[in-house]
Amino acid sequence: MSSEGEKKGTTVGIIGGTGQMGSFFAAVFRRAGWEVAVRGRKSDQSLDRFLDPCDIVMIVVPIRATVGVIEEVAPLLRADQLLCDLTSLKTGPVAAMIKSKASVVGLHPMFGPGVETLQGQTIVVTPATAPEERYRPMIRVFAGDGARITVTTPEHHDRMMAIVQGLTHFLTLCMADTMRRQQIEIEEVLTYTSPIYRIQLGLIGRLLSQDDGLYGDMLQMNPAVGPVLADCEQAVQSLSDAVESGDPDRFSRFFLENAKKYSVYGPQATLETDHLIRCLVER
Known part of the structure; x- marks a missing residue:
């Protein structure tokens, strides 16, 4: 996913992608030329079929629901996929995500869904099992839209x-x-x-x-x-x-x-x- 050509072929699957924050990030990735698939609370497609073509799986659900959704999604992922969440807490969600075969990085956008762009906004990144080259293209998309990136540990x-x-x-x-x-x-x-x-x-x-x-x-x-x-x-x-x-x-x-x-x-x-x-x- 590190080259421009690879970026164009990247597919992001957003679970919770029909909500305000999920829709916002779907638009961010689409502007970058990435393929985006979204899944809301109601879907006729099975979860494993939704996840299968995704290079990146992003979980964007309420805080109390996050770990439960991760526990449902994580066992279905492969080692060549990247799993991330966008919740306001990181220790619990990251601990749940690293049980997956997928590479893991935690994310926390420090803003609500009312913003129009990422310009001047902060996104906190908490790397876990994912090597930097796996999540770097995604971070470049955020930074390219004007976001400030802060890297730290979940704790x-x-x-x-x-x-x-x-x-x-x-x-x-x-x-x-x-x-x-x-x-x-x-x-x-x-x-x-x-x-x-x-x-x-x-x-x-x-x-x-x-x-x-x-x-x-x-x-x-x-x-x-x-x-x-x-x-x-x-x-x-x-x-x-x-x-x-x-x-x-x-x-x-x-x-x-x-x-x-x-x-x-x-x-x-x-x-x-x-x-x-x-x-x-x-x-």
Whole structure:
């Protein structure tokens, strides 16, 4: 699959290919000139007949269903095939996939199906049994469409997702629930906001307009989330104590300890959020 001619002859079979994310990646591969076969929940074709002509088999199903689908698919694959999944967790799915004769690589697109292209989006790659030359052409397709590629292990991926997804979504939901408990209407809150606060409130509204099952799975099914939330609870208590103490030095110690940790990121964060603010103001 490493040459351009081989790429044109590559067939990708997407299980879950009729859903939004599956359809998105089907379009990505078709634009690259690859053959694409899709399989949804209902199919008259037997699974083994669907899988047989595929060079690459991609599993794109909900998190809770992923391992079960892998266990159904994996025994039917050959050593000359490549198996990958697109779920938000990697340790469990990769462990299930490597029981197959096929070469295995885990994938996690760090975006939802609402994006129009891969431009500027991140895809995390967790190689397992597949040698790089087996999955390199697929990664080139993603990079050619503008994706950023991050390579790591399944275990480190899940630890990072406990922060990037788990902690972030947890705090967003906590903000939403706090305002609800305060019986404050969002319409009134918005009349008091400047653009930077509208961005934060917009992230709350964006999350709550999506699938609760997806976010529940990201928080509940990643074992690395628990220790992160334990640290979060301690951080909340520490900050709460500092605020309630009324002692400015105590608050400053909390603030400056964290400011020191993130000092290198500060200029980049300011530049990027300034850009977001301008976009919101000028829309």
